[in-house]
Amino acid sequence: MAHAEAHAHDGHDHNHAPAGIGRWLFATNHKDIGTMYLVFALIMFFIGGAMAMVIRLELFKPGLQFVDPGFFNSMTTMHALIMIFGGVMPAWTGLANWMIPLQVGAPDMALPRMNNYSFWILPFAFTLLLLSFFLPGGAPAGGWTLYPPLVLQAGDSFGLTIFAIHMMGISSIMGAINVVVTIMNMRAPGMDLLKMPLFCWTWLITAYLLIATMPVLAGAVTMLLTDHYFGTAFFNPAGGGDPVMFQHIFWFFGHPEVYILILPAFGIVSEIIPTFSRKPLFGYESMVYATGSIAFLSFIVWAHHMFTVGMPLAGQLFFMLSTMLIAVPTGVKVFNWTTTMWRGSISYEPPMLFALAFLFLFTIGGFSGLMLAIAPADFQYHDTYFVVAHFHYVLVPGAVFAIMAGVYYWLPKWTGHMYDLKLATWHFWLSTISVNVLFFPMHFLGLAGMPRRIPDYNVQFADWNMVASIGGFAFGLSQVMFVWIVLKSVRGGGPKASARVWDDTNSEGLEWTVPSPAPFHTFETPPVIK
Amino acid sequence: MSIQKKLAAAAGLAGLAISAAAFGHPESSLNLPVGVTPISQQAHYLHMLTLWVCVAIAVVVFGAMIYSMVKFRKSQGAVADTSIVHSTKAEIIWTIIPVLILIGLAVPATKGLIIIEDTRNSGLTVKATGYQWKWQYEYISQNDGKTESPISGVSFYSALEEKSNFTRQLGSGLDPNQVENYLLNVDHPLIIPSGVKVRLLLTGNDVIHAWWVPEFGMKRDAIPGFVNEMWIQVDEGKEGTYRGQCVELCGRDHGFMPIVVVVKTKQDFAAWLAAQQQASAPAATATAATTASL
Structure with missing residues (x-):
């Protein structure tokens, strides 16, 4: 893509970022806010990860050795809430903040002050959520799905949890609005929608999903709040309410939510695979349409999370068949990525390694997803470790690996320094091997009959639980390497990165036209795209 | 680097073979039990059917990926053919084939669901x-x-x-x-x-x-x-x-x-x-x- 990039050569120092703490507290620069989001997400990954370590420690062998069953339930609940709302979602918003203005040739996000606000809500929301550990009754322990009536048995943490979820929701909605407005209004002249890099496309669709579903979650948890404190009976059968209605509302949010977590990953992978195959993405438009189709389908499949609640046959059939349909656009994506590599010139730098691991392991998660869609078989899988294996395959080697791929892809652009490629390759192999040792045996456990969310189990499940725990500890430890590699690059270690960073002439993103590190202000004059 | 990849591929294939061999073994705790009711036998049948369909797709798709990853390595002098960017024919083929496979799965699944939901004539x-x-x-x-x-x-x-x-x-x-x-x-x-x-x-x-x-x-x-x-x-x-x-x-x-x-x-x-x-x-x-x- 040809372009005119004038301002980088005008001899003017663009790194006049404000100094001191004010730079971060009052940040309106998309790069600073993106950095804060990413740092926040990393911290949350480690907090949520520590909780996963507690879970795997307790499940290392049969019998209760370390924690009370109630605390165990808090661990599973908080692990999910923190990883989803504190880890993956802010990481995507961070990447969006950094990269979307750079990719569409905009000087910043469209609504910079709201951007500041949407970030700074998060530390408060999660501080509140984490403070619930110190309240009478402990942290929420009814599962991240918050099903009533169980969730209404929570102690003093209940109101705090609901409030924290509201804050996260507001933050997400504002972040999403910012993405939509930026993409719709601030593209450089000539940057047609169908010329945008796929990361912008998938994020645009994600943003619409967020705007559509976060208010639904807010409504659901508000009804829980009034049921708990103000004597309403939305979900209380004794008062004429309906506990199953909550599940319908929750999953109407919850299913699009899982695509909120994975669509930006599709975007990142769709950029990394072409770069390191030195070939344009195969079937760009079909990728966009496939993403749109997945987003549409995500709104009409929610009750496949609830096959066991006793829906009418027609309802079960509808949700089974519509769910199976998702395999079609998802398949199109996988085939397009594969064809992109076909007759390419492939090299294996860390971003590509993570993207390829994503390709294989997300596909495995897709296969187990198809199996789960088959309702008569789902009655066997439902709420077992098979489900745990499925969603961890799509979320960890799926979403999280794509985040890491994205960070390794753009880190030199952010810091101006190439990170330690050898160490990052080690990080990749350790992560990929251990993540499979961690999650693959969970398929076996579920099929053999181990329910999820239990702190102790029959001895027949002992072997694979021990294997999974060992994989878990290895995976957790491997992530310390990630912090080390990133910190080294941030602190100026490693060789200087060029503007294009990767030796490839095909990647079209405008981010490769600005110097590395990207100056504090970019595209003050819009680039012209032919 | 290339040795690492070969090792990984070999390990992956070996793992697949081991898990495939273990599936379906009567005393194995790796798989769903066949069970003792018509419903459980049907669930097991659908489970195995879907699993093997997935394995077959995986062999083809992962095979194509691994072939590309090995064959088109830059380190082996592969030159990218940048003209391959789109093919409506290919997109139609790989939309229709999955649809057909899904219909093949949906029919027995629907039949199974109808049997499960029929609670009449109980003793x-x-x-x-x-x-x-x-x-x-x-x-x-x-x-x-x-x-x-x-x-x-x-x-x-x-x-x-x-x-x-x-x-x-x-x-x-x-x-x-x-x-x-x-x-x-x-x-x-x-x-x-x-x-x-x-x-x-x-x-x-x-x-x-x-x-x-x-x-x-x-x-x-x-x-x-x-x-x-x-x-x-x-x-x-x-x-x-x-x-x-x-x-x-x-x-x-x-x-x-x-x-x-x-x-x-x-x-x-x-x-x-x-x-x-x-x-x-x-x-x-x-x-x-x-x-x-x-």
């Missing part, structure tokens, strides 16, 4: 109520094909058996390996006959629970304010003890409310039921007498 109706953290079973009625006759006075609670309960306490110092059927044993199991369609009514008393015995192939939620139903028909000749657990998070002791079902022959079941009714009858009379004398 015995039992109600299971979930409590934090035990089950209650009430025998409601019997049907000999002509008339529905109520069963009265047969009802009991079914909770985790003592030995497991002592052992599972935090820091008990007891070894779970020494406890027979650790966490999967109860004081009073549910008793049902083989060869009879048993209709199970499910509800919850406090929070949502879910009733599941893997060998029976069906699980359903027990929800306060709702009565759900499911059916079990254990094949004749498959009498024995079957174990499962609550599978919907129901609070602190969710992991400690197992389900045990003892399947007896029709004759043995009839004898057991008669004994239960007799045992409860004098008690009921006595209670009535006590109430009257007050």
